[in-house]
Amino acid sequence: MNIRILRDIKARRTVAQFEVLRNAYLFVARNQTLPAAVRYRAQLQLNGLSRYTRPSNVKNRCKESGRGRGVMSEFGLCRYQFRLKALNGELPGVRKATW
């Protein structure tokens, strides 16, 4: 648990909270059948929303260390934490390969 994870949790909460509103504005802004003035105002509203309301702002970080890169999506762990846990036998079905 570190600040980056906390920030990501914040982003996730904000995205969930504003998703419906955001989709509604997107619908109006991208709708070519609506008058241009209306679409423009919807786009302005979208621009005014916090950056944390964007779903692309959310990143799947390592659940253990908060690392943003090298995260295996299947385990939600970065490569080093994965190795540690796997060697400890904490990941069911994962074994060190030998041949």
Add this chain to the structure above:
Amino acid sequence: MASVIRILPSRARMLELEKLRSSIFHTSFNPTSARTGAKYLRARLRGPSMLNYYPSHPSIPRINKLLKHIHDEQEIPGRLIQLDDEAEIRRLQDVEALKARGKGKPKKVKKKGPYKGQSKIKEKGRGRETEIELCSVMSKIYEVSQIRRPFDILQAVKIAFCRRLKTS
């Protein structure tokens, strides 16, 4: 051998057929392929599943907060029960030790002249309320959209938004 010449119906006639078909099967009729933004309404909500990514560990501060919340909410007579948070106690001790050595937090300087930092403009009052209202309307629309009548929903949303943008 007689050859069969098949002539396609005219474009206008085909369009008529499309229109009739869409009215029967409740699909949208969009001959010019204009972008209607319907994909944003059709998309599933991603937020709820996003919330469950990180596992929530019960921590002592969190438990203490919960205990305090229960204590305040239900107005239980008696002492407030709190767990000992060793990390927090140690931290406070460290802060005290630093203070004793004159390495504590610097005192806040009183402001002189106009504040030069960034000023945040926060919208309060009516705008926020209408947004929340709109949110509830949209969530209702989403509920209705489960019944698979996108055409009516699109109309409803269009009307709702035009009205809101006019009034604001």
